[in-house]
Amino acid sequence: MDRPRNPNAQWVDTARRLREVRRACLLFLDRWAIGQLLNDAPALDRVAGDVQAQTDAAIADPANRDWSVLYRGSVLDD
Numbered sequence: 512m513d514r515p516r517n518p519n520a521q522w523v524d525t526a527r528r529l530r531e532v533r534r535a536c537l538l539f540l541d542r543w544a545i546g547q548l549l550n551d552a553p554a555l556d557r558v559a560g561d562v563q564a565q566t567d568a569a570i571a572d573p574a575n576r577d578w579s580v581l582y583r584g585s586v587l588d589d
Contacts, residue, residue, distance in 0.1 A: 517523075548555070569580045 566580055569575050569577065
């Protein structure tokens with residue numbers, strides 16, 4: 512008979528195949544997300560422009576005492 516030597520061999524093989532499927536699925540989703548971002552690039556540019564305009568307005572306002580608008584780094588930079 513064609514019985515596997517190790518009774519767990521089938522489980523190991525299934526786990527390997529599932530890992531390959533998971534890897535392929537993640538690769539597909541990454542590529543899909545990149546494609547979506549590239550399609551939405553003009554919208555992202557508009558949002559970035561709006562954020563920059565709001566930041567510039569906050570900096571130009573002499574009554575604004577929120578100095579955090581001047582800092583664009585990460586907490587991890589410290």
